[in-house]
Amino acid sequence: MNEQAPLRIVLAKVGLDGHDRGVKVVSRALRDAGFHVIYPGLWQAPEAVVRTVGDEDADWLGISLLSGTHLTLVPRIIDLLKAAGLDHVGVLVGGIIPEADIPKLHEMGVSRVFGPGTPMTDIITYLRSEGSRTHA
Amino acid sequence: MLSDLLARLEEKDRLALARLLTLISRGEQLPEISSAIGTRNETTPVVAITGNAGVGKSTLVGKLAEYLRGEDKSVAILACDPESPLTGGALLGDRIRMPSRPDDAGLFIRSLAAASGHQAVAEHVDLMIRLLAKFGFDVILLETVGAGQGDTAVRELADVVVLLVQPESGDELQWEKAGLLEVADVVVVHKADLAGAEKTEGQVKELLSLPGSREIAVLRVSSRTGQGFEALWEAVMAAPRRGTTLDGRQLLRLAQQLLADRYRSRGAAAGPIIDRWKAHQLDESQAAEQLLDLLVR
């Protein structure tokens, strides 16, 4: 087993909002921290996200949303992941999520929610400590 | 674990395919996987798309895949982007330009990080190609990191190499001259919707018309307008297939990989040889011979 293998993470912008500042900054920070970041671009449909995660055999999926549609889109993605046999993939959510909604997201199976103003080191440290459940 | 994956592969399990690709990209269990897959199915064309960064490789690969889906051919894409030499990290963004067809089982896209240095494609791509062919894809498209020094490797991996250039000043074309003659089976003047494409086409043809050079198709394609894809595919199919016939080169490549893997796992044992070489007690070729002996043993 190759211990050094970099973690693979798909960062997906879902929904219609085009605010990609956050996702781009995170992509670069993770790249610089040694991750393999797969960025499929804006406006990803839940089905497309799940397809990407599967084909890319990702360890993690980071979902970025800023338009407030998290309670509509995140559960759909998580259901589709399950249906596709991808429930071992860790799911992160990044963006503006009201405090009250965070427990709901955890309940659905989201591992962590990172709000605006999160230092990049928090995300990096978290992913490193969790490692890969795909390649456990 | 591996046997399970291989069994699932037989049943066309896409996740097993994806996982096996990961194992290969990490250099894990290569001999086992390799022998399980067997030799490559020669009827599946492997087409490499190369050219400088920004010339539109990803976009063209995506459009070509859509064209081929229209022809009812299933397509697997291996898209390479560079890995950072310092951190080993990579930002793999080729998918941005490629079609998203979540319901289409006939399209598979995998992003790969190519190690830094002069690699045009990721490591062990040859085995990945064999795997994808075995899975049953009709066409395999390989996007390189960019044109340059790793081109000869690409030549050995692919049946047909398509080089993209774009309408630019004549100077840059000169820079590509060597690469043009050496690697390409088909040259595409891409972004043909932009001004100057015809002129560039003429320049390329002139460069290629040197006496004694091979017959190379030159054509204009625009991913933006969709112009030229049918002609491109015709040219690809008409190009003489490279000798990916079993001529020993494939074996040599495998042997090279085995050596590299052994060096990685037994590198420590090479310490004394390296020390003596550093201390000028051995010259370079002597040291290399001894290293080879050590790894072969």
Add this chain to the structure above:
Amino acid sequence: MATAMDRKLWARWQEEIEKSPPPELPATTVSGVAIDPLYTPDNLDGFDYDTELGYPGQYPYTRGVHATMHRGRLWTMRQFAGFGTARQTNERFKFLVDKGQTGLSTAFDLPTLMGLDSDDPRSLGEVGRLGVACDTIDDMRQLFDGIDIEKLSVSMTINAPAAIVMAFYLANAQDRGFDWRKMRGTIQNDTLKEFHAQNEIYFPPEPSVKLAIDVVEFCAHHVPQWNPVSVSGYHIREAGSTAVQELAFTLADGFHYIDQTLERGLDVDQFAGRLSFFFNAHNDMFEEIAKYRAARVLWADRLRNHYGAKKESSWKLRFHAQTAGCTLQDKQPEVNLIRVAYQAMAAVLGGCQSLHTNSMDETLALPSEHAVTLALRTQQVLAYETGVTNTVDPLGGSYFVETLTRQMSEEARRYFERIDELGGMLGAIDRGFFRREIADAAFAFQREFDAGHKLVVGVNAFQEKDEKPLDILQIDLAVEAEQVASLNKVKRDRSAADLSRTLDAVRRAAEAEENLLPSLIDAARARATVGETMHALADVYGRCEGAVV
């Protein structure tokens, strides 16, 4: 400003500065520009009052575009509003007018901004969420029902489908008996910055610009008091650019619109005076003020000396400002009130013509009425209590502000040259130049923040242990169903023959490269939806998919 300096005292100050400890945090602007401890006449070598500053209302307008500026007339307090259905937003508009707001500003929901109808599967969960849903002319009629749009100036923030929404607006206004020639307002219609930063993209760059210019041309002839483009730096800045990038890219966009409109055979003085601007008001007070001043100078110079405009109104850069949404924090959200107040002060000291102040809860949700009221009150305090309106350009002549203004103009000019080298605006877009520059800047700021060189109150400094959340406006999830139902009703009631006839005419006009507004107005009256009309245009223009990094 060749004031003689006492060199002995100057040397003494320098000695003292060398002995004193360096600043705790790097003394750089938000954009990362290093700032000296002191600015003196030495910084303004060769400064000439008449050519560099002049008088307010006179070329080169460094000090402002009107002779009396805010002393004569206050800026327009224009709060952006829109959510839910047209009926709900119409109520909010009436509420704001009642509170003393002097202009209306319309926010559309994401589906509308992206050119999709409310019943499109991609719109799921987004209808009426961040703005008002507008599918057909019926929604437009409802939106401005009971509002006198000859009296109030109306602004509409929309880009990719701007020509279609403008057609809705014009058709509705005419049907209600308003005179196009008397109507004032602004449509954002700035498609270029979508490619740089904001990503509300539908067609490829070239036809997108063509469509935008159709609005400019049509308004120049028929709606003369309307601002047909609001050339916007706001979103470029929100995407993480520096102040100079915001300045340079926005002006370069403006130049491109001028070039394209000139190609239609219009004289520059026929339309240049109606191009307006929209800038960000970020945290760094002096950098922002210098940015607005430099913008006026660069624009005036280009219009007068490059384009040969004769009318002074063509030389004047007028701008709307909005406080920076990206500086709002979800931690200790009341602190946002304070940020917004300083940002608003910068915009006013920089000579804005209108201003939107963000509400403190805007990162969390759509603003509540309480938060909106406070945001408007912030402007009213600024206008009536602080005294900043008493004199024009109070910072003019400041060694620091004048130096920064000069620096920013120079750096912006360097960007103009870079863009030319890359083959002009479309060439630079194609090469991903703007996106890369902006992403680099955003990443650089993030690193400064992560390193603790830039502090954000409540986030990486002065945190609060137990925060109590604000009461936020909950979106009624029934909105989506209501909107889709009314869209379905329109679709049932309209004439299918009229619809296909007018949409065919739109296609033909697009193929013939005619101005599309007349055919779009006909399609609007036939109750074509935004989505249907965009589709018809895409048949000719193609779509721009996946071309965004």
